[in-house]
Amino acid sequence: MKFLVSCGLFGCFLLGLSACSDKTETNQTSAPPAATITVYSERVEHLIKPLFDQYTAETGVPIRFITDGAGPLIARLENEGEATPADLLITVDAGNLWQAADKGLLRSIDSPILEANVPAHLQASGNEWFGLSARARTIVYSTERVKPEELSTYEALGDEKWRGRLCLRTAKKVYNQSLVATMINTLGAEQTEAIVKSWVANLATDPYSNDTVALEAVIAGQCDLAIVNTYYFGRMQKENPNIPLAVFWPNQDGRGVHVNISGAGVTKYAKHPEAAQKLLEWLSSEEAQYKFAEANEEYPVNPRVKPSPLVQAWGEFKADLVNVEAAGHLQADAVKLMDRAGYR
Numbered sequence: 001m002k003f004l005v006s007c008g009l010f011g012c013f014l015l016g017l018s019a020c021s022d023k024t025e026t027n028q029t030s031a032p033p034a035a036t037i038t039v040y041s042e043r044v045e046h047l048i049k050p051l052f053d054q055y056t057a058e059t060g061v062p063i064r065f066i067t068d069g070a071g072p073l074i075a076r077l078e079n080e081g082e083a084t085p086a087d088l089l090i091t092v093d094a095g096n097l098w099q100a101a102d103k104g105l106l107r108s109i110d111s112p113i114l115e116a117n118v119p120a121h122l123q124a125s126g127n128e129w130f131g132l133s134a135r136a137r138t139i140v141y142s143t144e145r146v147k148p149e150e151l152s153t154y155e156a157l158g159d160e161k162w163r164g165r166l167c168l169r170t171a172k173k174v175y176n177q178s179l180v181a182t183m184i185n186t187l188g189a190e191q192t193e194a195i196v197k198s199w200v201a202n203l204a205t206d207p208y209s210n211d212t213v214a215l216e217a218v219i220a221g222q223c224d225l226a227i228v229n230t231y232y233f234g235r236m237q238k239e240n241p242n243i244p245l246a247v248f249w250p251n252q253d254g255r256g257v258h259v260n261i262s263g264a265g266v267t268k269y270a271k272h273p274e275a276a277q278k279l280l281e282w283l284s285s286e287e288a289q290y291k292f293a294e295a296n297e298e299y300p301v302n303p304r305v306k307p308s309p310l311v312q313a314w315g316e317f318k319a320d321l322v323n324v325e326a327a328g329h330l331q332a333d334a335v336k337l338m339d340r341a342g343y344r
């Protein structure tokens with residue numbers, strides 16, 4: 001695993017794990033050099049590095065980071081304990097952040113800035129983590145074989161008329177676990193299980209390994225609709241604006257569209273907690289939010305920032321305002337429920 005380091009006013013710093021030093025040398029000023037912030041990030045390099053570079057350029061604070069899946073990063077934080085070099089953990093999906101907080105790996109932050117920039121339902125009630133971008137997990141359908149008038153709710157994807165026409169991603173993915181967890185939270189386990197069973201009955205084929213493959217299957221005619229995170233559709237649409245797919249916003253007369261986050265928290269054993277908090281606050285600011293979301297065609301969490309034109313073109317929608325923490329609390333229940341329903 002290698003550390004990647006942000007470049008800015010103070011130049012680039014290439015540091016190995018064993019050579020972690022907070023000292024940077026400069027002969028231009030007598031002010032003490034800023035400590036390097038270390039970030040463990042599930043969000044991939046091309047989405048975060050431009051922001052880290054900008055932050056370093058503006059503040060002189062160097063940032064080094066590693067990227068990996070949430071599972072390995074959380075395991076690493078657990079193993080390193082107090083010795084961890086990590087100051088900030090960034091993951092996708094509230095379910096992952098909830099796990100990290102539940103294991104005591106994040107610290108509670110009292111920040112009026114984060115409270116003002118991040119809506120209450122997109123942050124931990126104990127303030128251990130905060131959303132930085134929002135993603136809607138919604139219905140994307142074939143414009144060649146489905147009319148939007150035929151669609152209404154997630155539940156209705158279990159209707160007879162969709163038999164053999166639905167594509168889903170594997171139940172092993174945390175995104176689907178979070179979707180089902182929030183349904184359990186709102187509808188109860190019994191009703192949710194019946195809905196998931198009805199989806200399974202309508203599957204065109206075994207669940208796919210990822211959302212992009214599910215969308216490609218819709219284009220290829222293997223199925224007519226899928227439940228995916230909007231940015232996967234956005235990436236395809238960016239490549240090909242005439243792609244024969246469209247977004248549908250379900251449950252607009254009810255609980256709204258399932259929204260999840262990518263987000264971050266300052267680690268329990270951060271060596272530079274104040275600096276890490278400042279970076280987190282900056283990432284939630286109007287200055288950083290457009291770029292943070294736009295890089296992946298997501299929605300800014302900061303209500304004062306609009307999404308990219310490509311995302312805006314999908315139209316406004318009513319989002320489910322259930323606190324995304326439910327995705328964590330009910331994750332184990334969701335996994336068991338999907339298994340019982342035959343969703344693999």
Ligand code: FE
Nearest residue numbers: 092175211229
């Ligand atoms: Fe994703």
